[in-house]
Amino acid sequence: MWAEGTPATGAYAVAAYIIAAAILLTYSVILYRRGSKAP
């Protein structure tokens, strides 16, 4: 999977994926709750 000499920078990608998912999921929950309060 990893070619010889490929930089080991995967941890940055993992962090980015977690942060992106956290932002989008949190915003989804905020919108869901806001919609639930609406008449």
Add this chain to the structure above:
Amino acid sequence: MTLRSRGRWITALGLCLLAVVYVRAIWFTPIEAGQGGAQKIFYVHVPAAWSFFLAVGLVGLSSVLYLLMKDDRFDRFAAASAEVGTAFGAVVLTTGPLWGKPIWGTWWTWDARLTLTLFLFLVLVGYLLLRGAVHEPGVRARYSAVLGIFGMVLVPFDHISVYLFRTLHPQPIVLKPSAPSLPGSMLFTLLFSFLTFTILYLGFVTQCYAAAASGEGASNVG
């Protein structure tokens, strides 16, 4: 089906597709030899930037239509799109530095593309603050429409800033005049992610608009 539940279903679809994007990007897309795993940030960062620009563009377009027709629905849509745009802007501005650190050796640099994108994000934040500060609906809609149009005008300038200025930021590899310069498997993952982030934008903006239309969240969205 109400607008609110339609928005929820579209958002749920978008979140499921986002999980598919993650699986495909992590396990089924080759690792770029020069950058290593950090290159995979690209599959989230670039589509989030697309949704961010789409949101800002539609804020401006709705603002123009509001000023022409004085229809509150355009103002409400612009407000919803601005709020959703800040969420995507937050994704862009957090994932970008996480790519920059291993590849450039720095989290941030004040070059044209990065600075303009941050400025555009702050314009959206200012747009939302303005709406919260002005209580008279007609005045609020008119003032925020002007700011929304200003944001829209910045979008193409931000996109072509990598050509206009000497910048560290890579040039576009898909949204450019010539053919995309990516291997097929990487291009497929990227295009699938573009579709996913567009669906997420639609789901978010539909929910946000529906909440504003029903009167709830009026203090935030208008």
